[in-house]
Amino acid sequence: MSKGKMYVVSGPSGVGKGTVVKGLLEKYSEIFLSVSATTREKREGEEEGINYYYKGKQEFTDMIEKGEFLEWAKFCENYYGTPKKPVEKMLDAGKDVLLEIEIQGAMEVKKNFPESIFIFIAPPTVNDLLERLKGRGTEPEDVIALRVETAKKELGFAKEYDYIIVNDIVEKTVEDFISIITAERLKTERCIDELEVLK
Amino acid sequence: MSKGKMYVVSGPSGVGKGTVVKGLLEKYSEIFLSVSATTREKREGEEEGINYYYKGKQEFTDMIEKGEFLEWAKFCENYYGTPKKPVEKMLDAGKDVLLEIEIQGAMEVKKNFPESIFIFIAPPTVNDLLERLKGRGTEPEDVIALRVETAKKELGFAKEYDYIIVNDIVEKTVEDFISIITAERLKTERCIDELEVLK
Numbered sequence: 001m002s003k004g005k006m007y008v009v010s011g012p013s014g015v016g017k018g019t020v021v022k023g024l025l026e027k028y029s030e031i032f033l034s035v036s037a038t039t040r041e042k043r044e045g046e047e048e049g050i051n052y053y054y055k056g057k058q059e060f061t062d063m064i065e066k067g068e069f070l071e072w073a074k075f076c077e078n079y080y081g082t083p084k085k086p087v088e089k090m091l092d093a094g095k096d097v098l099l100e101i102e103i104q105g106a107m108e109v110k111k112n113f114p115e116s117i118f119i120f121i122a123p124p125t126v127n128d129l130l131e132r133l134k135g136r137g138t139e140p141e142d143v144i145a146l147r148v149e150t151a152k153k154e155l156g157f158a159k160e161y162d163y164i165i166v167n168d169i170v171e172k173t174v175e176d177f178i179s180i181i182t183a184e185r186l187k188t189e190r191c192i193d194e195l196e197v198l199k
Numbered sequence: 200m201s202k203g204k205m206y207v208v209s210g211p212s213g214v215g216k217g218t219v220v221k222g223l224l225e226k227y228s229e230i231f232l233s234v235s236a237t238t239r240e241k242r243e244g245e246e247e248g249i250n251y252y253y254k255g256k257q258e259f260t261d262m263i264e265k266g267e268f269l270e271w272a273k274f275c276e277n278y279y280g281t282p283k284k285p286v287e288k289m290l291d292a293g294k295d296v297l298l299e300i301e302i303q304g305a306m307e308v309k310k311n312f313p314e315s316i317f318i319f320i321a322p323p324t325v326n327d328l329l330e331r332l333k334g335r336g337t338e339p340e341d342v343i344a345l346r347v348e349t350a351k352k353e354l355g356f357a358k359e360y361d362y363i364i365v366n367d368i369v370e371k372t373v374e375d376f377i378s379i380i381t382a383e384r385l386k387t388e389r390c391i392d393e394l395e396v397l398k
Contacts, residue, residue: 120387125396158397163385166394176385183382186362186375188319195365197324198357 002193004091005184006113007031008099009177010106011121012154013147014132016167020121021100023174031096031181034087037063040078053083070113071105082109096181103157110160117184119177120161124168126152201392203290204383205312206230207298208376209305210320211353212346213331215366219320220299222373230295230380233286236262239277252282269312270304281308295380302356309359316383318376319360323367325351 011017025033037053039060048054055063060079064072072081082099090097099109109116123129133147158164163180167173185191192198210216224232236252238259247253254262259278263271271280281298289296298308308315322328332346357363362379366372384390391397 122396164387164390179378179381182378188363191363
């Protein structure tokens, strides 16, 4: 049996990638969503192994030192990372794995696992992204200006990805995503060893 | 505007690729089916430029000499080939082009236009192909034996293609084909220059 493929999806903040991933998993069950580890507190309603694997700071940094993350980052005093072991187990079992991670983490995965498939979710227009980033209009202007600056920088990373999907209508984005996974599975190097008729 | 992509589809005799192409064109209109040229007689109901471009032998061999074919072959005293000009015109206009050709011709295209996308239609099982090759059971056994021999050789070329689709249920095969075209259009190198938001 051939190994599974790792799909790494990211995009600028506010592009709606969480909604796309949710929509994908509802329509396409043959992919395993990787669960991140974090040192931040478990929130009401969250579950270990569903939302996150909750780790102590020492435990997390030990795991970093032992090379047990595919990628990790620190945001606002908390660590976040993708544990390697459950992903590798799924891939070895021939299952595809989906990582929804920040661009910074995706670039780290690309360096270490270039055979993964990198998908960038782009907004239809910059304006569309600005509208989303403004949120409910309650944030001060300088916070919004910083977000916009970051989002523009993030768009510059699109060229590092294998595929770009413009997230205009979410159902269409999900269909495009499924087309990519389907096509990747039909690639000769991926399927030829499994085809009875070609043995 | 970026150039269109050339899709080359073939497979062993009897695999049903004609039906797949017909089904594809019914569901997906954004691809232009290349029309072959031939020296064989026009048959009742056929139309110039729809079924074939009908050429005289001299005209055809002149075109060969001038390098005006993407690929050509001679079967049973008649020439068949894919004229280069209409295909290039479509590709330059940013349209995708579909070539349904024999494996021998596909390998010629691969040598000269390796940037094309090669799709191999495979039968679910060898037995399935045998059943189709036996046809209505009216052919002598040695003719069938030869067909089987050829089909087995043809299956050996699957590894030269970019994608392999197993033609079990034709509707599924058509959907897989559309997924491949969709995914190819979402490839970063194909779409990045067209995306307003990334300019």
